[in-house]
Amino acid sequence: MSADIRRRLIGWEGLLLVFLVVVLGFNMATNPRYLEIGNQVNLFTLGIEKSIVILVMAFVIMTGEIDLSVASMMGLAAAVVAALFEQGVPMEIAVLVALAVGLGFGLINGFFVAIVGIPSLAVTLAGYIGFRGLARLLVEDRSVGSFPDWFTALGQDGLLGPITGPMLLYLVMAILAVTIMHFTGFGRSTIVIGNSVSVARFSGVRVARVKIAIFAASGLIAALAGVLIAARLGAVRASTADGFELDIITVVLLGGVSIFGGSGTMIGVLLSSILVLNLRNGLVIAGITGNTQTGIIGLLLILSVLVPNLVGAGRERFRRRAADRAAPPPGTSGEGVSVRPSGG
C-alpha cells in the first residue's frame, strides 16, 4: 500500500497540501503569529471532537456506507452525562453509561445495515433524528452545567504544556487510524469491502462482522466525542454538536475517500482535517461568521464529489472519442429510413 500512498500523494493529497499552504499563507499574511504553537493548539482544541469522529467516519465511508447519526449521538452522549449528573450519579459512571449508550446504538445501526440489509442512509437518518430526540427528552430546553472540576479540566486544561488531554487522545487515535486502515488485516478488509462486497465475500472476508464493528466503533467514538465536548464547553444543551455531521462527512470526502467506498487514504483525511480547521480559522479572520462557514463547508462537500465526477466523465468521454476515431464505424446514417409497421 505504500506505493498506493506514494501515487496518491502526487494526486489528490498533493492538491490538498497545496490548498493547505495557500490557506496557511493567507492566514499568516493577516496574522504573523498564526503558526505559533499556542494559536495552533487553540485552533485544534476548537474542532477536536469533530476531528476524532472524522477518523472513524473515514472507515464507515470507506466501506461504502454512511453514518448520518454521529452528531446526534454526540449530543445524546453529552445529554446522558448531563442528565445522570443532574440525578446525582457520579460523573465517572455517567461517562461510562454514555459510552455504553454509544456502543449500543452503534451496534443497533450495524445490525440493521449488515444483517437486516436496510440502506445505511435510512438507518442512520432515523438515528440522526431519534438520538437528537432522546437528547431533547433528557435535557429538554435546559442548559446543564456546573460539572465537577476534574471533568471540565479534562476538556480545557493543558496536559502537556498547552496540549490538552483530548488532543493527546486524538494524536494517538490518528496514528491508530492510519495504522489500522493501512497496515492491518481489518483495514485491508474494510478497503476490500468498499471496493466490492462480492469480491470480499468470495475471498472469505467476514463482511457483516466488519461492518457491524465499524458502526459500533462509530457509535462509541461519537459518544466519546460527545463526552469530550461536554467537558470542554462545561455545559450541555439538547442542541450540542447540532449539524456537526456535515463537517465530518465533508472532511472525509474532501480527504479523497470515495463516497462509493474503497478508495482514499487516511493521510488524505488527516490533511483535509487540518485544512478545514485552518480554513474555518481563516474565514474567522476574514470576518466570515459561523453560519456562513457552514455554507462554505456545504459547498466544499458538493464540490469534493462533483469535481472528481466531472473530471472522470470528461476523461471517459475523451477515451470513447479516441476509441471511435481509431475504428470509424461504417455505414451511413440511419436517418430517413422509414419504419413501416409489420404486416399482418
Add this chain to the structure above:
Amino acid sequence: MAGPAATLEPSSSHERLPGAPVLEMRDIARAFGSTQALDGVSLSLFPGEIHALLGENGAGKSTLIKIMTGVQQPDRGEMRIDGRPVRVSSSQDGQRLGVAAIYQEPMIFPDLSVAENIFIGHRDRGVRVDHGKTQREAEAVLARLGVSLDVGEPARGLTLAQQQTVEIAKAISLKVRVLIMDEPTASLSAHEVRQLFRIVAALKAEGVAILFISHRMEEVFEIADRVTILRDGRWISTSPRGELTPAAAIRGMVGREVVELFKRERTAPGAVRLAVRDLHKEGVFSGVSFEVRAGEVLGFAGLVGARRTDVGLALFGVAPAERGSVELDGAPISVRSPQEATRLGIAYSTEDRRQLGLVMPLSITANITLPSLERYLGAFGLVRRSAERETANSFRDRLRIRAPSVETPAAALSGGNQQKVVLSKWLETKPKVLILDEPTRGIDVGAKVEVHQLIDELAAQGMAIIMISSDLPEVLAMSDRILVMREGRQVAIIDHADASQERVLGAAMGQGGDLLADEPGVDLIAGTAAAATLDLLASGEVDPELLLRDPAAPPADGDRA
C-alpha cells in the same frame, strides 16, 4: 472431420423465401483487443422467417446480436434494413428501426403493471396515461400472441416465462420487424416452451423475422426455417432446416482444427479427494454425482445455462446446495460459506475476474494474500508486509506474472496476468481441491499455455482439480475425465480416451444418442445419470468403487451438504 452438411450462401437461399430480406448483415467484423469476435459474418433475415443461430459459447453470437441492436458497433461491414444501409448506434436506434431483442433475463419494472411494462418505452403516447386504453391495447397485443395475462396487476408476480412474454409484447407493440431471441427457452419448463413457440408462430404469421438462439437442438430443428452456424467468429453455413441434421450441425459448430496447445502427461490418479453425491438445488441443478481424485483433472463441460458454475459455487459455499452429500478425504463436510470452504481446503477461482475475482485498485500482493490474510497477521493484527511481499514475489516468479512489481495494482495487468493473480490467490490458501471456472477465458494464447502448464503441475503435485470450461479443446486436452452438464443435470462422465468434441458437445446439447448412433463402437445414451456409468464401463477404465455406488441413490447418511 466432416464439413458442414449443407452450405448455402444467404443470397442463394433467399429465392426460396418470398420477398426481400428485411435485415441484412454484410461482412461484419468486430475485434476486442487481440480477440477477433466476429470476422466477415453475413446473415439475412426475411419477413416471416424463423432463423436459428447456432454456435458454441464464444462463437460470436452475442457480439452479432449486440451489433444488430446497436449496443456495439462493428469494425467493418454494414447492416441493411429493407436494402438500405443503416447505422444503429444505440438501442433506441434499433428500436426505431424495428429491431428488438429479448434476453434470458427479462428487463421488467416490478412495480408497474403488465400493461405499463409493455408501453412505458413508447415515446409517442403523449403525456397522459389512459390506463383503460393502455390495458385494452396490452390485452390486444397479448391476444395477438395468444396469451392472456392480468394486465392491470403489477409485473412483480410474473413467472420468468410470463416476463418474457411481456418483453415480446413490448417488442411487437413497438412494431418490431426483427425480433432477436437470445436463449429464450433456457429457464422455461416444457409447457412454457410450448407456449413460447405458439407465440413465435403467431409472430411468424404476422411477418416478423425472428432470429432464434438456442442450445437445444431439438427446439432448433422443430421451429427454425433456416439455420446459420457460426464458429470462432466466422460464418460457417446457412442451410434450410431440411438440409441439415443435428449431427451435421454439431460438426459444423466444432469442426475446427484441433491444435493441442499443451500436451498433458496423465498419471494414475491417487485416492478420492472429493466425493459428491446427488447434489441438488431446487430450480438450479440436480442429480450431480462425481468424484475427483488427487492428481486428477475433472473437466466440467456444458453450454451456457448448463449450471456448471452453480455447482462450483455450491461446493464453495457461496450458494450451498439443498440436498446431497459432499465428502472430503472420506469425511462428510457441509460448506456454508467461502470462509469454511477455504479453511477445509476447497478453493474456487472465478470466471468473473472483474466482479468477483480481484480488487482491481489494490496491489498484486494484497490480492494474492486476501483469502489467507490471517496467516499474514502479526502482533496487533498488523499485516506482515515483508512476508506478504515474499509470497507475492514467489508467485510472480513461479507463474511468470508480468508486472513491474508486486505493488502494481491488479487493474494495470493484462487479462492473462490478472488470471494468474487469481490463481495465485487461491493457490496461496493451499487447497486440496481447486475449482477453476473458465481459467483461460479472455486471455492470450501464450498465457493460456502457461495456465495449462500450471494446472498440469498442480495435478502432478496431487491436487484434485475441477475445471469448468466452455473451451472444448481445452477441456479435451486437460481433463482426465469430462463431466457434461445440460440444463442443470449431469448427463455424462466421459473418460478422456473416449472423448471427442462431437461427443461432448452432443451430450451438452442433448443429442448424444442421435449423434453417436452413426459412430460405431459407442453406445452412450446421454441424458441420464446411468449413462455416465455406462460410459465408464465402455471406456474400459472402470473404477470399481464408483460402480458400486448408485449415483441416483439417496445420500447414505444424514450429512447433507
Add this chain to the structure above:
Amino acid sequence: MDALLRRFRPEQLRELILLLVIVGMVVFFATQIDQYLAARPVNRITTGLAITAVVAVGQVLVVLTRNIDLSVGSSVGLVAYVVGTLLTRWTEMPPLVAVGLSVGIGVLLGAINGLLVAYGRVPSIIATLGTLALYRVVLVEFSGAKTVTTADLPDWLNDIPSANVASFEGYDLRVMVAVALVAVIIGQLMLRYLSFGRRLYAIGSNPDAARVSGLPARRDVFLAFTLCGALAGLAGFMFLVRFGNITVTAAQGLELQVVAAVVVGGVAIAGGSGSMVGAFMGVLLIEILQQSLLRWAEISEFVKDAILGLLILLAVATDTVVLGRLRERWVRIRRRDQEERLAAAPGEAADVR
C-alpha cells in the same frame, strides 16, 4: 391473510394498515384527552399539517426515483424569508406575484439540486446535505440577521391563515389546508395518469431497465427535483403566511419531518413504490401523534423527535422485512391461483408434452 392478499396488493395492504393505525390512534387519544375531537383542536391539527403535506408531495416525487432531498427545510425558510422581506418593502405586490415569486425561487433551488444529482452524478444525499447548508447560508447572508415581522407584512397576507374555504359547525377547511389537499390530489393524479409520473416509478423500480428501455431518466430525475423545489417554494409562501415572523432558523428541521412522513407513509426509500395518499397519511399520523402527545399530560413534549426517529426505523424495517414477505406471499398466491385456473381449463392441459 391469503384472502386479504387476494383482495389487496401488499402496498395497498400497508396503506390500509396505516389508516387503521391512524384511526386507532385517534380513538385512543379521544378517550384520554378531554375535548379531543372538538372543533378548535381539530382545526389546529389540520392547519399544522398543511405545510408538511405540500413539501411531502414534492419529496415523494424525488424519493420514488431512489433519491432524497434534504434541502427542503432550508428552501422553505429561504423562500419565506426572501418573499417576506420583499413584501415588507413592496407592500403593493399583488398576491399572485408573491406566490409566483415563491414558486419561482423554489424552482431555481430545486433545479440546482436536480442538476447536481441528475447531471453531476453527485449522490442525492450528499448534494442535498450540501445545499441544505448552502441555502440556509444564503438566507443568513440575505437577512443580515434581521427578522421579518408580522406587523410589516401586508394585511391580505395576515388574513389568509384564518380564511376558510368551507366551515361546518366550527370545523373549518382553511385555505391553507385546501391548498395542501389540492397538492396531494394533483400529485396523486400526476403519479397515476401522467407518463412522467409512471416513469418516476419505473426509474426507481429498476434503474437498469429504465436505461435499457431508453427512458429519459436523467431528465425525469432533474424534473422531480425541480418540482420538489417548486412545492417547497409554495410551502415557503405558506410558511410566511402562517407564521409571519420569520427568523434565519425558519423551517429548520422541516426536512426531517417530511422525510419521516414520506417513509412512514410507505414510499420506499429504495424507490419505485408508494403513493401521495400514503405519504399524506404519513403526514397525518406524525402530526396527530405529535400534537396529541403535546396535549397528553402523561408524556413530555420533548419526546417528539425521539418518536420520529423510532417511527422511521420501524417503517423502514417493516418495509424491508414484512413488506418483503408479504410480496413473496402475494406472488405465491397469484401463481398458485393461476395454476389452478390453468388446471381447470381443459384445453390447456393437453398442450403439455
